[in-house]
Amino acid sequence: MTHTLLNHRAEGPASAPPLLLGPSLGTSHALWDKVAPELSITHRVVCWDLPGHGDSSESTARLISAGATVADLAALVLELADALGMQRFAYAGVSLGGAVGLHLALHHPERVSSLAVICSSAHFNGAKAWTERAALVRREGLAGLAESADARWFTQGFTVPRLVDDHRRANPDAYAACCDALATFDLSDRLTEITVPTLAVAGREDPATPPAHLREIADSVPGAALVEIPGASHLAPAECPEAVLTALSTLLSGGVRRGMEVRREVLGDAHVDRAQSRQTAFTAPFQDFISRYAWGEIWTDPTLTRRERSMITMTALIAHGHYDELATHVRAARRNGLTPQEIGAVLLQTAVYCGVPAANSAFATAQQVLAEDDEGRA
Template identity: 50%
Template sequence: MSTTLVRLAGHDGLPLLVVGPSLGTSVEALWSAAAEHLGDAFHVVAWDLPGHGRNPWVPADGTELTIADLAADVLAAVDALAGPGATFDVAGDSVGGAVSLQLALDAPARVRSAVLLCTGAAIGTPQSWAERAAAVRASGTPSLVSASAQRWFAPGFVEREPARSSALLHALSQADDAGYAAVCGALAAFDVRGRLGEVGAPVLALAGAHDVATPPQSLREVAEGVQRGRLVVLEDVAHLAPVEASERVAALVREHARGAARSALTLAEVRDAGMVVRREVLGDAHVDRATAAATDLTREFQQFITEYAWGGIWTRPGLDRRSRSVGVLTALIARGHHEELAMHVRAARRNGLTVEEIKEVILQAAIYCGVPDANTAFRVAQQVLAEDGEA
């Protein structure tokens, strides 16, 4: 068995995120939409199940396959890509989630965080999987398309997204019968409910409110059983969350993985990360002047700002920099900190706010902070933008 990782987004040098598929799907059809929203922050790579998507390998007749086997193969593929010992984040849907959970158990020093979607510590029953495997051996994977269309997607999704749903159902019809049946056997034997307490990596369990195969209670069991778990239930989602709610899933994966990375940072690493963000937002010239002007009296304060404001807050994943600039501008207008306001008008432009959007922020502040405060803010902003040739 040999799995090849497929790059979906990002590039070498970014944190590695390894995503996995649901049974019967191509990982590209399932995860590409979400990966588009993650490529700026992660090197997103994906793996396919035996006989699915780009994975041509299928087990010989009579060969038993386990979830642990699949996890070991994914780990070997990561070693080949990033080197032995490389750490990575994982995210997987259904059987992909089971494999991700197995990786967190079998390679705890390697897995930084795990997002487990529409899955469980045990899925279905041995009898149900034996019946599914027998049906596929007898009639082939195309015979599953109609039932899967009903089970995979929340009401209305097929009508809203015919291209995406068709791509996934086509991947099912093209999946190798023997490969599909072998994964059914692996799921029949998979049950790590008694081992959940061993999982030390932070786990985000994502459930679909309409999922009948792995209902929210299945994900709640995982979130409550691991050492550091959290449950989120996605409305208007059934069993294939990465395609049904791609932007929402991407945002949650980003927040969870970055939060896990932040919790492992030393104070020096937080300070270094803060200095990077401070320079990107305020500009090298400003930061160099502030650093050069530091004295014995002010030097520790400069370090404090870099660590706690820039490293502790501005690096958090919950808001993008545009949103943070809106909040900072409003707070500075309200408090009358005009020198800081001038600096953050420039910072807002670096963070992507347009002149028109800065105007709207000040107009909004006129209502909630006061007209005199907004009047002064307009004067400060006008001066800054004029100096920069933008007004």
């Protein structure tokens, strides 16, 4: 029997860095309709729905029950990411979706490359209001509560009918269970433990999670930034999509900047400058991909040292006969601390597993590079 996953929508290149977008209580992935298409140019964007919400509200309602916690929702998000092959991802979430992001960043930092907490909080004003709302919804359903959605979500005169309809059609038991999760959520005393690059985004007109809540996150999470959006209430991505897109793009582009830093540290300024000087409008997307993904995601992963990555990279290049690239990475290996003897040991290992002719060519390439390196040091 196939395990039911959270309902979701994916867009963007499958090879692009993954980005998960989380919803607010009562909404669906339609919350991101004006933002996700732009983000999908550079990322594999996955918008997920809360259990019992969105187009598959009845089939996913079983994923959550009374007494649920934000940790339970975070576990469902990780199951979805695992099923999609997303080992590490950027994350942005609104309100309850933002709370899920904070939990992931605190408890699973190895999975989250960056975090945007939008119109959300480290605590949602105590349990009383949420337990009362949960009881109301279990007793009367969502029709009445949906009537006040515009006032809770948007500035006066603004609405998104699709989102209000999503609120009305959500599964009441699942919605109430999400209220249970909000009632017990409080990470205010653990924000200083979060190490993931974090951005807090506040709507200045937001009555549910006022700017002070986002300021608390920005002041407590080391290195976090704060953006306040004028004219935005609780569902900023729907009401002020351009401002949210600008804020997210700034956060997400940090991978490109860090990737370029690591690329220069490993390959050297001269090599990167040559590559950049040859860049054209045609090759620019590829150069961006290399800096963002290979150097900004893979080479910055702390699981392996740069020495280890150099050895793996040289082996892979020899296996595929990429000797021009091998020359570049022999130089990189020296920069990453490998001795000529260690490089020779790696090449000798490839003679067994990649073939003697491949290793022979590799030794010739490496010998030339090391000789040039010796001349340069003389």
